[in-house]
Amino acid sequence: MIFLGLASNYTALDTLRHSFALGDKSDYQNLEKELSRRYDASLDHLSLTFSGRSAIYLALKSFMEAGRINKGDHVAINGFTCHAVLEAIKKAGLEPAYVDLEKVVSGQILPNYSAENLEKLIKKDKKIKCFILQNTFGFPVDIRRFKKVKEEHDLLLIEDLAHCAGRKYPDGREIGTVGEATCLSFGKGKSIDTINGGAVVLRGKEFELPKEFDKATLKRRSGGDIPRASWYPVFASIARGLAHIHLERPWLGLLLKLRWIERSADAKLSTDTTISYWQAKLALRQFENLKNSALREFFLVDNREECLKELRRHGYRLEESWYDVPVAPERYYKSVKYPEKDNPNAVYFSQHVLNLPTWYESKYHKKQVANAKKIIKAHELKGENNG
Ligand SMILES: Cc1ncc(COP(=O)(O)O)c(C=O)c1O
Missing domain, CATH: 3.40.640.10 (Type I PLP-dependent aspartate aminotransferase-like (Major domain))
Known part of the structure; x- marks a missing residue:
């Protein structure tokens, strides 16, 4: 997957x-x-x-x-x-x-x-x-x-x-x-x-x-924050496993309820706290190994929901595209009072954009990503994508 x-x-x-x-x-x-x-x-x-x-x-x-x-x-x-x-x-x-x-x-x-x-x-x-x-x-x-x-x-x-x-x-x-x-x-x-x-x-x-x-x-960072940040990749890998039997959503719901994970957009703004030492160690390692490749690929498709449904049927979970509203996430969008009339391209882009990951490295996963691209291409907006 x-x-x-x-x-x-x-x-x-x-x-x-x-x-x-x-x-x-x-x-x-x-x-x-x-x-x-x-x-x-x-x-x-x-x-x-x-x-x-x-x-x-x-x-x-x-x-x-x-x-x-x-x-x-x-x-x-x-x-x-x-x-x-x-x-x-x-x-x-x-x-x-x-x-x-x-x-x-x-x-x-x-x-x-x-x-x-x-x-x-x-x-x-x-x-x-x-x-x-x-x-x-x-x-x-x-x-x-x-x-x-x-x-x-x-x-x-x-x-x-x-x-x-x-x-x-x-x-x-x-x-x-x-x-x-x-x-x-x-x-x-x-x-x-x-x-x-x-x-x-x-x-x-x-x-x-x-x-x-x-x-x-x-x-x-201390208290609840540290176990949360430490264990998120483990929780997420369990969620990826559960996705095979369509149980990832209840699992993530439970973790959110227990406050063992938080949604990315809900990170806090603080000026008196910083990251922990182990995070600094990992960040430095990542800096040393940074690749000069895009973080995500993007495509504009005519009907995103249909395209995502088709991808889901084939085992792809690509719903978390950045961003599905001009100022994401959607749950905060109304409160933003975004000037849609002044930003038609951004509105259009956010309604049609779909992302593909760039980080999979094995031959098997690369082939799967290439197959996803074929599905997306069939939905892609051609030529003038000006709505
Ligand atoms: C473009 C951009 N800048 C800044 C941020 C802020 O990141 P943080 O969640 O670490 O506050 C985000 C978060 O998603 C982002 O997408």
């Missing part, structure tokens, strides 16, 4: 390594050193964080304390994103400005906004002071064009690496080495995955870690 979620990016060895990992302070420090080297920032301008959203929040607060953004200003973000990004912006007292996805000449919609769409929005919305690039699924944007817009309009850039750690822009630079801040999420299914956690890196001397964030007194 092929899965998108349920820690299917973990091999049996990864699962064991994860659940029985032990770490100490030196692992934590070594991960910070790796971030410093990789993203070219000094150690006192970066920190490991509780989650990706905490990292984005801290970067925004740092910009505010440096006087470069003020309360009520707007942050331009991908029109197709995760609620976590929005949460960080709101908590900082700022507002999101959604930028619609790029549609190329052939009519194809891409999973990121273009520099041209950003510039159009800036001309209408003078409160935009900062923009976030997330390089959705690991598909990189044309950074040179963004650099031009950034300089012309004096904007700050946050590179959100949740989907794209280790990937490169078309001009050869590594993602995370261009903006004023680099934010990582180590949440489930992300490029660096220790079930939860993150990191913020401030690049350039102008910005300091915010005052409310005291690295010296940070608590490490």
Whole structure:
């Protein structure tokens, strides 16, 4: 069987390594050193964080304390994103400005906004002071064009690496080495995955870690959080086994009820807690082994529900596509009050997108993924996918 979620990016060895990992302070420090080297920032301008959203929040607060953004200003973000990004912006007292996805000449919609769409929005919305690039699924944007817009309009850039750690822009630079801040999420299914956690890196001397964030007194994840993060890959591998007899949903329901697992979108934003030592050890190992491949493949299909049903009949569990609404997950979408009329490409994309995993390595699994692709191709939107 092929899965998108349920820690299917973990091999049996990864699962064991994860659940029985032990770490100490030196692992934590070594991960910070790796971030410093990789993203070219000094150690006192970066920190490991509780989650990706905490990292984005801290970067925004740092910009505010440096006087470069003020309360009520707007942050331009991908029109197709995760609620976590929005949460960080709101908590900082700022507002999101959604930028619609790029549609190329052939009519194809891409999973990121273009520099041209950003510039159009800036001309209408003078409160935009900062923009976030997330390089959705690991598909990189044309950074040179963004650099031009950034300089012309004096904007700050946050590179959100949740989907794209280790990937490169078309001009050869590594993602995370261009903006004023680099934010990582180590949440489930992300490029660096220790079930939860993150990191913020401030690049350039102008910005300091915010005052409310005291690295010296940070608590490490503790209590219920640690067994939860440790055992998730085991719970998920049981769920994958149970999927063969269609019992994975009751199992996951039970785990949620017992609060032994949490939904990815429900990770918390915290500024007084950080990841544990063993998570730092695993994250460092993943950094050392990062492959330069996309996190997920994507396709636009005419009728997603039908296509997923057919895939399910053939043993594929691909329901957890990112994202099935413009600001996912769906259970929070109504409260977002998303401006659908201004973002037709993002709305259309979210209604038709389907993902395929890129992490399966065995010959057998690769063949299964290739077979899934054949099913998807029969449903794929052809030519102009402009709805
Ligand atoms: C693009 C993007 N950025 C940031 C995040 C935040 O991650 P976290 O759940 O670690 O707060 C997510 C989470 O799904 C995401 O998809």
